[in-house]
Amino acid sequence: MSFTYNRTVYFQDTDAAGVVYFANVLGICHEAYEESLAASGINRKDFFTNPSVAFPIIHANVDFFRPMFCGDNLVVSLIPQQLSINKFEITYEIIIANVVVAKAITRHVCIDVSSRTKQELSSEILHWLETNRRDAEDAERRKLRDIL
Amino acid sequence: MSFTYNRTVYFQDTDAAGVVYFANVLGICHEAYEESLAASGINRKDFFTNPSVAFPIIHANVDFFRPMFCGDNLVVSLIPQQLSINKFEITYEIIIANVVVAKAITRHVCIDVSSRTKQELSSEILHWLETNRRDAEDAERRKLRDIL
Amino acid sequence: MSFTYNRTVYFQDTDAAGVVYFANVLGICHEAYEESLAASGINRKDFFTNPSVAFPIIHANVDFFRPMFCGDNLVVSLIPQQLSINKFEITYEIIIANVVVAKAITRHVCIDVSSRTKQELSSEILHWLETNRRDAEDAERRKLRDIL
Amino acid sequence: MSFTYNRTVYFQDTDAAGVVYFANVLGICHEAYEESLAASGINRKDFFTNPSVAFPIIHANVDFFRPMFCGDNLVVSLIPQQLSINKFEITYEIIIANVVVAKAITRHVCIDVSSRTKQELSSEILHWLETNRRDAEDAERRKLRDIL
Numbered sequence: 005m006s007f008t009y010n011r012t013v014y015f016q017d018t019d020a021a022g023v024v025y026f027a028n029v030l031g032i033c034h035e036a037y038e039e040s041l042a043a044s045g046i047n048r049k050d051f052f053t054n055p056s057v058a059f060p061i062i063h064a065n066v067d068f069f070r071p072m073f074c075g076d077n078l079v080v081s082l083i084p085q086q087l088s089i090n091k092f093e094i095t096y097e098i099i100i101a102n103v104v105v106a107k108a109i110t111r112h113v114c115i116d117v118s119s120r121t122k123q124e125l126s127s128e129i130l131h132w133l134e135t136n137r138r139d140a141e142d143a144e145r146r147k148l149r150d151i152l
Numbered sequence: 153m154s155f156t157y158n159r160t161v162y163f164q165d166t167d168a169a170g171v172v173y174f175a176n177v178l179g180i181c182h183e184a185y186e187e188s189l190a191a192s193g194i195n196r197k198d199f200f201t202n203p204s205v206a207f208p209i210i211h212a213n214v215d216f217f218r219p220m221f222c223g224d225n226l227v228v229s230l231i232p233q234q235l236s237i238n239k240f241e242i243t244y245e246i247i248i249a250n251v252v253v254a255k256a257i258t259r260h261v262c263i264d265v266s267s268r269t270k271q272e273l274s275s276e277i278l279h280w281l282e283t284n285r286r287d288a289e290d291a292e293r294r295k296l297r298d299i300l
Numbered sequence: 301m302s303f304t305y306n307r308t309v310y311f312q313d314t315d316a317a318g319v320v321y322f323a324n325v326l327g328i329c330h331e332a333y334e335e336s337l338a339a340s341g342i343n344r345k346d347f348f349t350n351p352s353v354a355f356p357i358i359h360a361n362v363d364f365f366r367p368m369f370c371g372d373n374l375v376v377s378l379i380p381q382q383l384s385i386n387k388f389e390i391t392y393e394i395i396i397a398n399v400v401v402a403k404a405i406t407r408h409v410c411i412d413v414s415s416r417t418k419q420e421l422s423s424e425i426l427h428w429l430e431t432n433r434r435d436a437e438d439a440e441r442r443k444l445r446d447i448l
Numbered sequence: 449m450s451f452t453y454n455r456t457v458y459f460q461d462t463d464a465a466g467v468v469y470f471a472n473v474l475g476i477c478h479e480a481y482e483e484s485l486a487a488s489g490i491n492r493k494d495f496f497t498n499p500s501v502a503f504p505i506i507h508a509n510v511d512f513f514r515p516m517f518c519g520d521n522l523v524v525s526l527i528p529q530q531l532s533i534n535k536f537e538i539t540y541e542i543i544i545a546n547v548v549v550a551k552a553i554t555r556h557v558c559i560d561v562s563s564r565t566k567q568e569l570s571s572e573i574l575h576w577l578e579t580n581r582r583d584a585e586d587a588e589r590r591k592l593r594d595i596l
Contacts, residue, residue, distance in 0.1 A: 035162045
């Protein structure tokens with residue numbers, strides 16, 4: 005199965021139009037990424053404040069299909085994929101009651117923090133990429149088998 | 153027992169000093185309030201977008217004892233108390249590994265949304281106040297009994 | 301000239317990595333959009349809480365070229381473009397000291413708020429689209445003339 | 449005159465109740481503090497990411513008198529005051545069209561970042577405290593003179 009994160013929509017996520025403010029949806033996706041790192045045994049504090057290695061986002065995009073309201077129960081699933089020796093991306097799907105309400109992607113590059121130059125993905129993140137990729141593939145295979 | 157809400161510190165809660173941005177702590181307390189309303193059977197979407205009755209915050213304060221870092225597991229407990237016919241306040245305590253790291257208060261007034269004038273607390277919120285107050289008192293009584 | 305919005309990076313825009321949190325960049329772009337609407341004579345409160353017409357974002361994307369730090373002076377320029385009878389998009393460029401640090405796009409659809417169905421762009425937004433498009437084209441033409 | 453900061457209310461400051469989310473008001477006050485530091489010649493990036501000295505907030509409180517809507521033009525004035533050898537506080541007043549809509553206080557302690565122990569206020573912040581305090585006193589004196 006691909007990793008999933010359950011998240012309620014809070015009042016502060018919303019705006020005066022009564023729905024989740026668009027940019028906050030990307031923040032919620034990033035929370036799912038953080039939970040997935042923690043589930044893989046990565047220490048979040050160390051990971052996000054590591055003085056030598058960081059994984060800044062170089063691209064993000066998001067598509068909105070349905071509005072999200074205060075109190076809605078979101079299920080965020082994510083599938084990461086390695087793109088090159090120093091890059092990976094994560095695809096997110098947000099579901100409410102079995103309906104996809106948004107999809108998003110974040111693309112990350114591994115850098116040396118002090119010089120801000122690219123460097124090879126660390127073994128820790130490669131392990132996370134592999135585990136989550138395999139879990140997602142297994143889920144896809146099972147789904148396909150059920151259809152056939 | 154008083155109502156408790158478990159909340160991890162996410163990357164977006166933090167600032168360039170490496171800890172949770174001070175105002176976000178009040179947002180986390182408000183999330184606990186929302187979870188407590190939901191636990192009491194209140195529909196959050198209806199509650200927070202009700203076109204006739206609202207409970208805006210007229211005062212908030214917060215004391216910080218320890219910094220909170222990305223990945224920290226917060227336990228937020230809250231105790232509400234009715235202050236008058238149209239006002240209530242909520243006291244929050246945030247704990248990490250049995251240490252109190254912050255305390256906060258929010259004070260709310262019941263208003264008629266269109267006229268923005270005060271009105272008596274609704275039966276729904278009175279029920280929530282009573283339930284949570286009683287739970288908190290029971291917890292206090294048990295604690296006292298254990299000490300004696 | 302295309303519309304520009306000057307914005308300092310505040311402490312709350314940053315995260316524990318010491319730079320602006322990625323999703324906040326889209327929020328800053330939206331501020332530029334709001335300022336551009338106001339400059340065109342649109343009342344922002346009415347526009348964003350209009351009970352009949354709204355322009356929710358159906359897609360957003362952003363590319364990051366350089367990190368943004370607390371205190372950095374951003375110049376956000378934007379160019380809107382009508383896409384169809386009920387859609388438009390806005391292209392944003394964020395510049396620090398003449399260097400492009402990020403680019404973003406938001407795509408908006410005009411809807412009837414109560415039914416949440418698409419409807420034709422209002423005359424107010426068509427006027428804003430036309431004005432800002434023309435200004436941007438004039439700027440492009442002048443730039444080209446200077447080069448030739 | 450006491451330092452003032454002009455700030456429009458943006459869409460992302462609001463929540464589904466149609467007004468500024470309560471905790472965001474403290475964020476707006478902090479922006480005023482940052483602008484005031486910059487006006488005093490302090491480099492914000494250095495100040496907020498100094499690896500040795502920091503001024504974390506140990507207490508904040510805020511009172512709300514009127515709701516703030518998207519597009520409202522806020523004037524935030526602030527007066528800082530030294531409290532002890534290692535502490536200061538800032539009083540904020542938020543005004544819309546000559547009406548006070550909110551008042552807030554933040555209390556800061558000077559710490560050594562690595563040990564997180566209290567230390568004496570730096571000369572830089574003492575200079576800022578003195579300048580802003582004197583400006584505020586001059587304003588008070590002039591106001592009093594006008595009344596007499």
